[in-house]
Amino acid sequence: MKIKNILVSQPKPSSEKSPYFDISEKYNVKIIFRPFIKVEPIFAKEFRTQRISVLDYTAIIFNARHGIDHFFRLCDEMRITIPETMKYFCVSESVAVYLQRYIHYRKRKVFFSPTGKLADLVTVINKHLEEKYLFITSDVQNEETMAILEKSKVPVIKAVMYKTVSNDFEPSEEFNYDMLLFFSPLGVNSLLKNFPDFVQGDIQIGSFGATTAHAIREAGLRLDIEAPLPGVPSMTMALENYLKESNKKTRK
Secondary structure, eight states: OOOOEEEESSOOOSSTTOHHHHHHHHHTOEEEEOOSEEEEEOOHHHHHTTOOOGGGOSEEEESSHHHHHHHHHHHHHTTOOOOTTOEEEESSHHHHHHGGGTSOOOTTTEEEOSSSOHHHHHHHHTTOTTSOEEEEEESSOOHHHHHHHHTSSSOEEEEEEEEEEEOOOOTTOOOOOSEEEESSHHHHHHHHHHOTTOOOTTOEEEEESHHHHHHHHHTTOOOOEEESBTTBOSHHHHHHHHHHHHHHHHHO
């Protein structure tokens, strides 16, 4: 089957240098970026039911830019002034740099994983055992993420500051794709919520992450592309390998 239309269930990359654009041009495929999930705020009244006092902690862990936005939004709503001594631990350098929207960025109080992997951030965290850590997250936590944080030598308390919900399709919105790429179990759940009678047929499905792959198989769907795997660390690399092999078969 010739792949012509691919749906990537993530926001469109902000940089024109994204490998997705190169793949689109190289293999003459149309790639549509359409998130299956979206983030909604949790407000002060609901947050207070968690009985968490932000100022009891000396370090904040951010796993995504969403977490940064909602942390400072809630602090502003609750009139909490974050002290200059607060330290921030981020899953990647890009997330750390995003903090500049809210704080004066200084290396002595901002730390990040050198690889962009949470496991390597935990290594950094373990070098600061004196801190009290608050992990900013959504109402739905990734099991892999929580397992990695639990391996830390210091206790980490999670603070739910935003919700992750299905980004529903409009009745008039077309859904005609040869391939669907998912990045979380919630995206798979959203597909089935929006299209309860979904039949995969010849549609190719790809996943990033073990929990996403598990969700696809649990839903009774066929998994055609999987990442990360040895030698295939990213979804874009897995996608390009698939299209390359598919083109070879088409030519025969």
